[in-house]
Amino acid sequence: MLLNIYAVLLKKQGFQHWWPGDTDFEICIGAILTQNTTWRNVEKAIGNLKNQSLMSVDALLRAGERKIASIVKPAGFFNQKARYVYDFCKFIEVNPMNKLRKGELLEVRDALLGIRGIGKETADSMLLYALDFPIFVIDAYTKRIFSRIGVCNEDIDYEDIQGVFHKGLVTDIDLFKDYHAQIVMLGKDTCHKTPRCGLCILHKQKICSYRLN
DNA sequence: CGCCAGGGCCTCA
DNA sequence: TGAGGCCATGGC
Numbered sequence: 001m002l003l004n005i006y007a008v009l010l011k012k013q014g015f016q017h018w019w020p021g022d023t024d025f026e027i028c029i030g031a032i033l034t035q036n037t038t039w040r041n042v043e044k045a046i047g048n049l050k051n052q053s054l055m056s057v058d059a060l061l062r063a064g065e066r067k068i069a070s071i072v073k074p075a076g077f078f079n080q081k082a083r084y085v086y087d088f089c090k091f092i093e094v095n096p097m098n099k100l101r102k103g104e105l106l107e108v109r110d111a112l113l114g115i116r117g118i119g120k121e122t123a124d125s126m127l128l129y130a131l132d133f134p135i136f137v138i139d140a141y142t143k144r145i146f147s148r149i150g151v152c153n154e155d156i157d158y159e160d161i162q163g164v165f166h167k168g169l170v171t172d173i174d175l176f177k178d179y180h181a182q183i184v185m186l187g188k189d190t191c192h193k194t195p196r197c198g199l200c201i202l203h204k205q206k207i208c209s210y211r212l213n
Numbered sequence: 214c215g216c217c218a219g220g221g222c223c224t225c226a
Numbered sequence: 227t228g229a230g231g232c233c234a235t236g237g238c
Contacts, residue, residue: 037218042219044236076233079233080234116222122221
């Protein structure tokens with residue numbers, strides 16, 4: 001079932017090569033900046049950081065929250081996000097990513113969740129895409145799409161829907177990465193809050209019968 | 214113009 | 227532990 005849906009999305013949309021970002025650190029910063037924000041706006045913020053040579057732990061710590069806030073402004077919620085980025089850097093300063101990569105998944109996850117501004121989705125995005133741990137990322141699109149298919153309710157708890165994927169799929173980092181990417185693509189292009197079922201491959205294949213329009 | 218975007222925190226029951 | 231308010235820019 002889950003694998004079949006992935007196959008359909010893969011065939012339609014192509015392999016996604018996700019997450020966008022030149023380095024693992026940049027992936028983490030992007031994960032923070034994209035909270036409840038379109039990637040288009042995040043790109044501007046990331047571009048600003050790179051232009052000012054601030055895409056590194058040391059440079060960001062030296063810059064400080066005020067400076068970071070002014071630079072990531074296009075990503076929205078910039079005061080909060082500047083604090084989150086700064087706190088994340090303070091954490092990485094003590095726990096470098098190559099050290100985290102050698103840790104136990106759930107312990108590293110708990111450590112990330114202990115940082116102000118890093119919740120479940122952000123932590124799992126970092127774990128999967130930057131640290132290469134096998135954990136499935138759940139986001140608003142995942143809940144929306146799979147509730148419309150009929151797998152769950154849209155307000156299902158994070159760990160509950162994550163468990164559906166962990167139980168229904170083989171533990172494969174590359175599969176987890178690309179499956180989530182496929183979900184985001186479908187969400188951005190088609191499965192909007194107001195659905196565009198006429199464009200949806202899952203509707204065409206009769207996998208989803210949420211609504212005709 | 215109004216709606217919405219790849220969340221998460223804080224507060225208050 | 228669950229609901230509601232808040233954070234903010236930019237595209238459509």
